Amino acid sequence: EVQLVESGGGLVQPGGSLRLSCAASGFTFNNYEMNWVRQAPGEGLEWVSYISSSGSTIYYADSVKGRFTISRDNAKNSLYLQMNSLRAEDTAVYYCARDPSLYVWGKGTTVTVSS
């Protein structure tokens, strides 16, 4: 069964850091491009970041550029999102999603930025 499982969410103070992980199983991870998508409470979906299958190509939403870093470890079938300088507006459920065109989604991990 194709599966994505996010972890690493939690409560963090403004200005703090958090590292999210996404464990992939049931498919050949290094063949697929991956994304992070988030959803603030009561709001719509916001695409956050993309990484190519090899990790050589990366894109970010302007809202996180310079603060978040996407990476992957194909040997560990894992995707990561390093989040620094967190703000209250980064509070959201964070999903990892597999391409093409966000076909497979994890269940999400919740990040709360609050003092």
Added chain:
Amino acid sequence: DIQMTQSPSSLSASVGDRVTITCRASQGIRNDLGWYQQKPGKAPKRLIYAASILQSGVPSRFSGSGSGTEFTLTLSSLQPEDFATYYCLQHNSYPRTFGQGTKVEIK
């Protein structure tokens, strides 16, 4: 950046009704568009890809159409399990952008 304008933002409908949701792109995106359904507390689920291709396992009452800048998701006969929020997503260029969502509620 490509803006996706989705309408309506919400609608009330009855079981058996035909429902249409529209997304308009601020510039041409060929058919690089998907439709997603999200139920409360759950991850989104892709219904349609490449604007009009039904995802395997999705009921045939769902259909998508359009190309370029205008796209439509149609539910031919609304069922109780279809009450949810629907989003379009363009993946023609980065940043990828979602529509604002359409909440389909029971009348």
